[in-house]
């Protein structure tokens with residue numbers, strides 16, 4: 458057995474990490490900038506965890522996976538690991554890195570909208586037959602289905618904000634995404650116009666002239682893009698999710714006032730202050746204390762910015778999906794999403810936790826059809842919609858269906874299951890990647906994020922007003938039942954994402 462060299466100084470550790478990152482990315486080490494967030498190298502949570510685990514082995518330290526939340530660059534991470542080595546490696550490491558490094562973030566104080574963002578005039582003409590609309594997030598999961606619905610339910614041309622090297626690549630990125638979900642039609646080609654840019658940049662990374670052209674000519678703006686990452690902290694996600702939303706609001710307000718349709722999340726009600734309470738579409742969501750996940754924090758702040766813009770007179774609608782599951786008829790879904798990764802991981806270890814969870818997920822076709830339909834109704838303006846599933850079912854039902862389908866699974870006590878997670882040593886199991894999200898303990902109560910999702914700690918998210926707004930539209934949320942489960946399973950097995958036996 459090769460005994461690795463003991464790394465002690467921040468410099469050594471940094472050098473080692475650069476080498477490892479270069480290997481992971483298959484690039485030359487001198488292309489790595491130690492001051493860049495790891496995220497900017499496109500290092501997803503799973504590959505970032507590979508790096509952390511290798512560091513753990515090399516340093517002989519128990520490296521908390523959550524360190525990456527707080528030290529997102531190689532330079533910062535190496536410095537912190539060197540300090541840990543010095544302190545005394547035999548001491549049990551502080552797995553709650555948050556207590557050591559991050560002061561409590563005041564989300565209310567973050568919710569400040571640029572005072573220059575005001576509707577350009579008090580005149581606004583609503584149209585339910587837009588000619589041109591602007592959409593962010595068309596290369597994502599929900600965004601693919603939103604653009605599909607826009608192309609089907611309207612005659613509008615859709616201008617899509619895309620991160621790509623050139624227009625040709627940008628258009629292909631949108632097209633390939635729709636193909637991936639089986640919803641591409643050749644007739645869409647001429648109606649999709651890529652706009653190169655980046656949500657995290659001022660003016661969305663678009664030139665002033667192009668931004669003004671869009672502001673003058675669009676009839677509506679749909680904002681679905683966001684960075685979904687369960688590992689990074691608020692600070693790493695703020696530019697795209699919060700400041701990006703501010704730029705989209707700027708676009709909607711400038712030159713010609715146009716409605717801004719914002720894809721938020723039921724996560725805005727994640728504060729324990731809402732536990733056990735019924736929250737309705739138009740309820741205020743002033744509580745932010747106890748929202749620990751950086752992603753959820755950004756969604757709370759971003760929705761607040763949208764509300765503020767609404768109070769300044771911008772026509773807005775807010776759409777809050779729960780977890781979004783696959784298409785209810787074809788089963789096609791996002792295999793990188795939380796639900797699929799959890800199910801795959803649990804199948805791999807052969808156990809599910811015995812927890813009182815409700816599966817409040819809504820199929821992507823229901824979510825996208827609803828967003829587009831509601832956006833075309835004048836009465837929707839100024840309102841929020843909860844795209845929560847009207848009849849969520851307990852997780853235990855899912856486990857029953859999994860067993861009936863022929864998978865060998867056991868339900869074990871939650872703590873035992875958590876211990877099993879600690880012992881997963883291979884990134885081949887998706888639960889390994891999700892460990893920081895599943896195991897990090899927060900606050901004085903030392904609760905994990907999944908603890909917040911236990912039924913007793915959740916609000917009851919009412920969708921009555923949303924169902925009423927959809928009445929007469931033929932849009933119905935498909936029930937979560939064994940039929941839907943079979944449709945999803947068939948897709949996951951056919952695509953090779955999960956294996957039987």
Ligand SMILES: NC(=O)c1ccc[n+]([C@@H]2O[C@H](COP(=O)([O-])OP(=O)(O)OC[C@H]3O[C@@H](n4cnc5c(N)ncnc54)[C@H](OP(=O)(O)O)[C@@H]3O)[C@@H](O)[C@H]2O)c1
Pocket residue numbers: 593594595596597598599600618619620654655656657680681682683684685697720721722723756777778779780781782791794
């Ligand atoms: N999925 C869920 O379960 C769920 C639940 C509740 C709410 N939501 C909300 O629904 C929306 C869509 O989620 P999704 O599942 O479709 O996510 P997704 O599949 O991860 O897609 C995210 C989209 O945002 C784009 N994006 C991210 N950062 C960007 C940047 N800096 N500049 C330009 N574009 C950027 C991505 O573009 P690239 O292709 O260039 O990366 C992609 O098109 C998000 O606002 C999310 O918060 C999702």
